[in-house]
Amino acid sequence: MLTNTQIARAKKDAKTYKLTDGVGLYLEVTPSGSKLWRYRFRLHGKESLFSLGEYPSVSLAEARKQREEARKLVKAEINPAHHRKVALQQRRHEAATTFEAVAAEWYATKSGKWSAGYAHSVKTIIQKDINKFIGAHPIKDIKTPAVYDVVSRIAKRQAATRAILARQIIGSVFKLAILTHRAEYNVADPIKGEIARRVVEHRKQLRQEDLPDFLRRLEDYTGHVTTKIALKLLMLTAVRPGELCGALWNEFDHERGEWRIPADRMKMKVAHFVPLPRQAIELLRELKQLTGHELQLFPTQGTKSKVTPVATLRNAVTKLGYADKFSPHGARGTFSTMCNELGFRKDVIERQLAHAEPNKVRASYNQAEYLPERRAMMQQYADMLDALKAGAQVIPLGRAA
Secondary structure, three states: OOOHHHHHHOOOOOOOEEEEEEOOEEEEEOOOOOEEEEEEEEEOOEEEEEEEEEEOOOOHHHHHHHHHHHHHHHHOOOOHHHHHHHHHHHHHHHHHOEHHHHHHHHHHHHHHHOOHHHHHHHHHHHHHHHHHHHHOOEHHHOOHHHHHHHHHHHHOOOOHHHHHHHHHHHHHHHHHHHHOOOOOOOOOHHHOOOOOOOOOOOOOOOOOOOHHHHHHHHHOOOOOHHHHHHHHHHHHHOOOHHHHHOOEHHHEEOOOOEEEEOHHHOOOOOOEEEEOOHHHHHHHHHHHHHHOOOOEOOEEOOEEEEEOOHHHHHHHHHHOOOOOOOOOOHHHHHHHHHHHHOOOOHHHHHHHOOOOOOOHHHHHHHHHHOHHHHHHHHHHHHHHHHHHHHOOOOOOOOOOO
């Protein structure tokens, strides 16, 4: 029988030679100096070799252990080399059928159709809230209680909306698993309705009587200047908060007073044109001095790769004392109400809000047809906000000037 000392002292030679341990196990020393464990066995009248690994990665003790396991397979008339190959294939199959693996497939096929912000949110939930608990499990072995536990953990953080989205994500991943024969039924279905969505007024809009005070408070805002500018631009452009926070400098033409938001950043995946009033252009020039060296208008401080989150705008509204009366998304509602009262046509207002037009031909026509009216509307609305901030009593006449 071999000893560790013999193995360690074995030197390479011009030809391959063997050091026998016994019962079919030997160490093969090659001219290059490699030391390879081999197990020789006879099965069905034929002699075969089974590789056990290389010394010292596989020690003498480990080689003997592998030999005994191989001998048991041979006694059961199973070729250990074939057995190992099948086991490896099984492990690879199991790795491809974990929840994490199926979720990655699902995300890859779906995320290209989403906005960057939504794709990031889904990816974060998968990685931080779902995979952490069930990602490593074979998807066929995951049962409803495990999914309910994942969703409940999120809900207990007072994040009901996130919990519901997590349940929807898990359900979608299971749909893919069912279609690809990796699961038999959707274990997320019984959880539908179990997590109550927290009732929150996400789109509280300012009334006209609140606008003067809000605008004056915003003018005196002592927080970060870029946040102040962002809130002002939100009021002046009627875009969605996420569209503003993710804005890039190359989307703007200051000379023409235009902002073209590409389709991949729009909720409806249709490019949007925003005529800019004079006040917005002045704010952009001020902001250019602060962040013009970056790609984004509102990069996160200290992190160039990320943009300011919408939560920053909500926090600013809270600091202004308007958390119970106004939310950033509500700026669009304020704009819509005021412009309707001013007498602008509904189609013009809806086009400015980038609301979906079911008829694509009509939508294309409206984009060009309404542009003069939209330019006039945005400037008149911006002038009206200035007048309200100054204390003027603006009484809608029921007809746009």
